[in-house]
Amino acid sequence: MENTAEKTTLDGVQKVRLFTKVWTKRDKVVIFCGLLLLSWAVNWEGTLGLTTNVNAMIELNSNNIISILSTVAFIIQCVCFPFYSKISDMTGRANAYTAAMVLYVIATIIMASAPTYGSFVGGQVVYSFGYSGILILGPIVIGDLTNVVDRGLMQALYNVPSLINLFVTPLVGDALGVAKWRWGYGMNSILLTVCSVPLLASLWHLQYRVKKSEHYIEYKRQQKAVNNMVKKKTLMEKIAWFIAEVDLIGSLLLVGGLCMILLPLVLSTTMWGGWQSSRTIGCLVAGVVAWVIFGIYEWKFATKPVLPIMKWQNRTPLLGILVLSIVTLISSTNWMYFPTYLMISRKVTSGEATLLDSGYRVGYTIGMVMSGTLMKLFKKWRPMVWMGISLMILGIGLMIPARLPHSSNAFIVISQTIAGFGSGTLDIPIMVAIQSSVGHEDLALVTGLIQVGGSIAGSVGSTLSGAVWNGMLPGLIKDKVPGDYDYAKIVSNIPYAVSLPEDQYNAVVDAFGETQRVLSIIAVSLAGLAFIFTLPMRSFGLEDRQDEQTGDDKADHVDEDLTQYGSRSDEMNSEKVELPEAMNDQHVDSKA
Structure with a gap:
């Protein structure tokens, strides 16, 4: 059964490897442009969701349990990320991308028509199945397209389209308002469908050319010859293999x-x-x-564990995943209820709160581009990590006073921007270090683990945020707010909270501010832990690693195929059956 697993996994990986034999520079440019277009559309949907989600929760009277949406999404993504990386290796990138887009679009339609909070959460479940595929497959395809030196810059450029949306989507969300938030999701379903066509068409066309190439035809011919000489698996054996393969x-x-x-x-x-x-x-x-x-x-x-933390002797991938997971834990803890806090303490709309919060995402994107460019120029990644994490700690530390109820909006934006710039500067070199520490055959696997770690951290962070928020507010509001009031409406309905009499409103703002201060203190403590995990990571030059991987990939290309057929040959030799020598020689030559 293990040999069959190797064969099927190799079929998807083989398509990716043969891309390099059939694609041209024009193909790579078209694919990357398709990635940029889809990245813009996905980011538009996500950024608009920062406003429309709040408006939806206000109409559904569920703002105080908004963290459940993120918790459910992150939990589902824990399974989906390794599943998509495995499926993309087994069937090809085009197949996996198409399945993810179909689920993604269906989910936006479900949420647009959700009559209750429960049905909205149901749409969020389907959304997580689709969105997780888009999230993981983008970096995987970029890893296929680029070498180690260029990968950081390309990953950063992939996120640049988000800058276009940061200052537009809040205005759109406010224009839709609470009454028309459903139109936002309906519009997104059309936008995502249209913007995915160039990328999917390019991937399917390239995959078609691969299947028609002499290399792939020869590979399938020899694969068929081997399969004819061994016992075929029953349906139950194939099901058992698949269950083991995806764990x-x-x-x-x-x-x-x-x-x-x-x-x-x-x-x-x-x-x-x-x-x-x-x-x-x-x-x-x-x-x-x-x-x-x-x-x-x-x-x-488990023969193929979902978290194969012992797969690599080098601990850099595991440590890097822990660092990126903590960054996600920080953001999901400290930013979950921040828009709600801004809307109440500043009496701003959901869109205006999103704009105040945009400094982090602007700084994050700029930091990624800068670190990717410097890595390409100097072929070093470790200095970028330490610079980034130092700035992130500084920015989050400044958030403690910046997020007090009566601090200036400028102070909020500055602290957010510094923290975002540090996180972006840290993110790209850590991701490149993780991917560069393993062979290309493990690229999809380790990229999936990056996202799994982030999903687990995100689910823990959003839950921690919800626990602190709903655990502290009842007591603080009881102690601070005078007179009669409806607690349930204060925490679930923002218009009710801001319409309270001035003495009650000021007390509510103080209660919310104290809760937000505690969340910021937790975040800065976690940032210090992330710095500790960066210290044992192995340092290496990207140029040296590129030379090593070039040689390793060539060797692996032959060795894995020999392992595939050699392991089957051992089985056939035990039955006194051998492959023709000419076939073996031809096979090795074609793969070398």
Whole structure:
């Protein structure tokens, strides 16, 4: 069964490798332009969602549990990221990208027509299945297109289209308002469909040319010859292989444990009757049990573990994933309720709050482009990491006073921009270091693990934010706000909160400000932990690593094919069956 797994996985990887034999410079330019167009559309949808999600929650009276949306999304992505990376290796990039886009568009239609909060969350579930594929496949395709030296700059340029949207989508969101937020999702379904066509058409056309190439025809001919000489697998054996290949059991245990541990942290005090309720206790206990079983299964039984942390002797990939995961943990903790806080403390619209929050994303994008350019010029990545993480710690530290209720808007923007610039400067070199520390055959796998780590961190961060928010506010509002008021409306309905009498409103702002201050303190503490994880990462020059990978890829190209057919030849030799020598020689020559 293991040999069959190798064969099927190699079929998708083989298509990617043969891209380099059939594509031209024009093909690469067209594909990258298609990536940029889709990146713009996806970012438009996500940035517009910062405004429309808040407006949707106001209409559905669920603003205080908005963190559930992120928690559910991040949990689902934990499974989807390695699944998409595996499927793209097995079937090809075009197949995986198309499946992700179909789910993505369907999800926006579901959310546009959702009549209740529950159905909106259902749309968010489908959204996570599609969006996670788009999120992981973009960096994978860029990894296919570029070498180690150019990869950082190309990854940064891939995110540049987001700058176009930062100052436009808040205006669109405010124009739609609470009454017409559904039009935002409906518009996105059309926009995403149209903007995905150039990339998908290019990938399918290139994949078609690969299948018609002599190299791929020869590869399939020899593959067929080998398959005819060994026993064919039954349907049940193929199903068992697929379950093992994507580690379905481990993935379900991981996601089940995350759901049962994280969701009670948000829902226990808001919808489940407190920490003493049987539902809360049962979920937490079951979640711990699921994780214990997950650890044992991954350690003893999984042949292709969903988190293969012991796969590489070099610890740079694992440490880099931890650093990027902590950055995601910080953003999901400290930014989850920040737009809500701005809307209440500054009495601004959802779009205006998004604009105040845009400094982080502007700085992040500029930081990525700068670090990618410097890495290309100097062939070094480690100095960029330390500069980035120092600026990120400085910016998050400044957020503690900047986010006080009566601080200036300029102070907010400056602190956000410094933190974003530091995060962007850190992100690209860490990602390139992770991808460059493994062979090309593990590129999709390690890129998937980057996103899995981010999803786990995001789910923990959004849950932590929701737990702090819903845990602190009841007591603070009770202690600070005088007179009669409706607590449920204060935390779930922003227009009600800002329409309170002045003495009550000022007390509400102080309560929200104290909660936001605690979240910022947690974030700066986590940033220090990220710095510690960067210290043991192995330093290497990108130019040296490019030379190593060029040689390794050539060797792996032959060695893996020989392993594939050699392992089957061992099986056939035991049955006194041999491949013709000429076929073996021809096969090696064509792959070399």
